[in-house]
Amino acid sequence: MVRKTKEEAEKTRKDIIEAARSVFHSCGVSRSSLDKVAKEAGVTRGAIYWHFKDKAELFFAMREDVFAPMLERTDAILYDPAFADPLDAIQASIQEFFRALESCSVAREVFEIMISRCEYVDEFASIQQEVGRPARDFVAKIERMYRAASDKGSLREGIEPGAAALDTWAFTSGLLHLTFGCNKGAGLEQEIPAMIVRHIAMRRR
Secondary structure, eight states: OHHHHHHHHHHHHHHHHHHHHHHHHHHOSTTOOHHHHHHHHTSOHHHHHHHOSSHHHHHHHHHHHHHHHHHHHHHHHHTOTTOSSHHHHHHHHHHHHHHHHHHOHHHHHHHHHHHHSOOOOGGGTTOHHHHTHHHHHHHHHHHHHHHHHHHHTOBOTTOOHHHHHHHHHHHHHHHHHHHHTTTTTSSGGGGHHHHHHHHHHTTBO
């Protein structure tokens, strides 16, 4: 009986996250109420508060539901010892990230919410630090790989690993905003793999 209750609670939590994604995407985060999410999920508002203390926590749960498996997938490539050149690992990892986005409608929906349907105001105004954490983690990982490339002699002379990592973050973030923001539907997705190759090529010795 206890096991069944835990399973039911986990299913309810998952249903709430899926409902939040749907409501956030259709209404925008700032115009989405927990009442709307509860109605979409077929639960009471109290059930939402049982699992999440507020809308911000629900937002992050929705994000992590997609981020966690994607990061596991891309990190496995980034740190794969089969890549003799760390630059190849960076290139393959970023390409895999965009492949995963292309193949998963849920991931695309979540990134679209974060990029074009979320205003960081009201209760979201105080969470910028947490919102920016994935970007800071990405820069730190990529910087380590650029330093490894520099140590191996494959990074072009004169390129500082920290600056290169920031540049790659700006490049990747720009692709995301073009794909899910102002340039949505323009067919950029087909060009992304080659753009990533060119981006890394400019850093090769």
